Amino acid sequence: GESVGLHLPTLSVQEGDNSIINCAYSNSASDYFIWYKQESGKGPQFIIDIRSNMDKRQGQRVTVLLNKTVKHLSLQIAATQPGDSAVYFCAETLSGGSYIPTFGRGTSLIVHP
C-alpha cells in the first residue's frame, strides 16, 4: 500500500488567491520530503524540498510546512497564477534505505482567471 497520500484530489482556486495542498505520510522514519509539479504532457518537476530537521522552508512564492507530530506536509502557493495549474505530488524518502522517493496520489490544482 501507499505510505504517502493526499487529502484533496482536486483544488480549484481563483487567480491571485493563495493555495494550500496537503499531504499525509505514514512512515515516521522518512527524513526527506519533496514537492513536484507535473504539467500536462510533461514529467514531474522539482519545486521545493524539506528535511525532517526543519518545520518550514520557503522558496519563490512557495512554502513547505512539515509537521512531524502528525506526519503532515503542506505546500502553500502564494498569489496563485494560471501557470500554476498542474498536478502536485509530495514524495518521501526513507532514511537509511535506497533513497527511492515514494509518491503520493497527487492533487490537481486548477486556477481560474
Place this chain on the structure above:
Amino acid sequence: DTAVSQTPKYLVTQMGNDKSIKCEQNLGHDTMYWYKQDSKKFLKIMFSYNNKELIINETVPNRFSPKSPDKAHLNLHINSLELGDSAVYFCASSGGTPTNEKLFFGSGTQLSVL
C-alpha cells in the same frame, strides 16, 4: 540540452508484442529509475538502478526488464505486452546519495496496448 530524454514519446502496439523504451541522462547522475503512471496519475516505482545495484519493485511482472548499457542509459524492455500495461512511463535520474535525492524526470512515454 534536455537533461533526461526518453524515446519514443508515444508508443502504440498490439498485445503480445515486445517493445523497448530508451532513456538517457546527461546530468552525470549515478542512479536512474523507471516509474509507471496510471490513468489516475499515481506514480509507482518500477526499478531503481545504479552501477552497483538493481532494485526491483516486487510487484512488477518479470515481463519488464531494465537494461543499462552504461551509467547514462537505462532502457526498459517489455515482453508480451498486455492491455494493462497501457500507461505513461517515466524515466528519472538522481545523484542517489542522502544529499542529492532530487529526481529529474523525462517527459514520459505514453504506451497504448491494443
